[in-house]
Amino acid sequence: xxxxxxxxxxxxxxxxxxxxxxxxxxxxxxxxxxxxxxxxxxxxxxxxxxxxxxxxxxxxxxxxxxxxxxxxxxxxxxxxxxxxxxxxxxxxxxxxxxxxxxxxxxxxxxxxxxxxxxxxxxxxxxxxxxxxxxxxxxxxxxxxxxxxxxxxxxxxxxxxxxxxxxxxxxxxxxxxxxxxxxxxxxxxxxxxxxxxxxxxxxxxxxxxxxxxxxxxxxxxxxx
Numbered sequence: 001x002x003x004x005x006x007x008x009x010x011x012x013x014x015x016x017x018x019x020x021x022x023x024x025x026x027x028x029x030x031x032x033x034x035x036x037x038x039x040x041x042x043x044x045x046x047x048x049x050x051x052x053x054x055x056x057x058x059x060x061x062x063x064x065x066x067x068x069x070x071x072x073x074x075x076x077x078x079x080x081x082x083x084x085x086x087x088x089x090x091x092x093x094x095x096x097x098x099x100x101x102x103x104x105x106x107x108x109x110x111x112x113x114x115x116x117x118x119x120x121x122x123x124x125x126x127x128x129x130x131x132x133x134x135x136x137x138x139x140x141x142x143x144x145x146x147x148x149x150x151x152x153x154x155x156x157x158x159x160x161x162x163x164x165x166x167x168x169x170x171x172x173x174x175x176x177x178x179x180x181x182x183x184x185x186x187x188x189x190x191x192x193x194x195x196x197x198x199x200x201x202x203x204x205x206x207x208x209x210x211x212x213x214x215x216x217x218x219x220x221x222x223x
Contacts, residue, residue, distance in 0.1 A: 033215025
């Protein structure tokens with residue numbers, strides 16, 4: 001224990017006394033990233049047509065009243081791949097693709113309406129602003145736009161019942177977040193991020209879909 005108490009302060013002293021030269025040079029312009037993390041989607045509600053015994057008269061039939069269904073997504077992992085280009089020390093643009101195997105379930109009160117989508121695809125284009133580039137830890141903020149798609153198998157129960165389609169199609173999406181790069185070497189960094197991807201809820205569910213994604217990954221930096 002005594003040796004640990006001595007070694008840890010020495011390591012911290014060395015890091016402070018001998019900052020890495022790469023932190024003082026202009027950072028590499030091109031980066032390729034690979035990240036993994038969690039995918040947490042919020043639930044929503046919407047009106048869905050119900051099966052009922054219709055009452056018909058000579059003037060017509062009374063339509064079945066709709067019911068309020070609740071959606072929920074499974075919590076799962078998300079993988080991200082992309083590239084970032086710095087056009088100044090502090091400013092960059094980024095293009096990325098991400099995938100998460102979130103499953104959608106629909107509920108009407110205590111009755112299950114089945115399950116649908118099995119994954120979410122997302123393409124994003126972001127502006128990135130680095131707050132500091134003179135140390136090993138380089139924090140940044142980011143925001144951008146893109147396209148989101150919920151899709152799954154055509155034989156999913158909620159699809160067979162007619163509540164949703166197998167593919168919700170591409171929707172406009174936007175995202176914002178923050179993170180930090182820990183520079184390990186000039187050509188290598190560790191990235192930690194937290195982003196919120198926002199789009200419309202799928203199918204008849206109303207409101208906004210928020211996909212909160214904490215992630216960590218490796219960044220390969222090129223000149």
